[in-house]
Amino acid sequence: MIDMDAADIDELLSSDRMECIVNRTLMRRQKWEIGDTVVLKCYYESAESEFNKKELVPMSGTIEVKIVGTMVDIRGKNGYPIQLLLPYDGVLRMYESVAAK
Numbered sequence: 001m002i003d004m005d006a007a008d009i010d011e012l013l014s015s016d017r018m019e020c021i022v023n024r025t026l027m028r029r030q031k032w033e034i035g036d037t038v039v040l041k042c043y044y045e046s047a048e049s050e051f052n053k054k055e056l057v058p059m060s061g062t063i064e065v066k067i068v069g070t071m072v073d074i075r076g077k078n079g080y081p082i083q084l085l086l087p088y089d090g091v092l093r094m095y096e097s098v099a100a101k
Contacts, residue, residue: 002085004069012068016089021069023083037066040084042094054080063094 002009002021012019022032032038042059065086074082086094 001074002069002071009069013085013087014089015087016093017087018063018065018090018094019068019087020065021071021085022067023073023081024070025073025081026083027067027070032067034067034069037064039064044095054078059095061097063097065090065094 004012004021009021012021020038027033030038039062041062043056044059046055046057048055065084071082071085076082
């Protein structure tokens with residue numbers, strides 16, 4: 001499902017690096033390549049969201065992440081496509097940096 005060595009996937013996902021694995025369809029649509037650094041606008045899902053209704057709230061600022069791998073098109077439990085995989089500790093660092101702006 002992910003085009004990277006298993007050890008590299010484990011290392012990335014257990015790190016706080018500002019790197020990501022991107023859905024192949026999104027890569028083609030945006031004309032991104034592995035090694036590109038992309039700017040992302042940060043959002044969070046509102047705690048007020050009703051069941052099966054996703055309400056995204058924008059956060060101020062943006063972050064930059066480097067694309068280090070690709071993945072097949074898959075959908076989450078809610079049916080939404082998964083566009084990016086980011087390391088958990090990297091996501092925490094991302095939200096802390098955006099919240100500080």
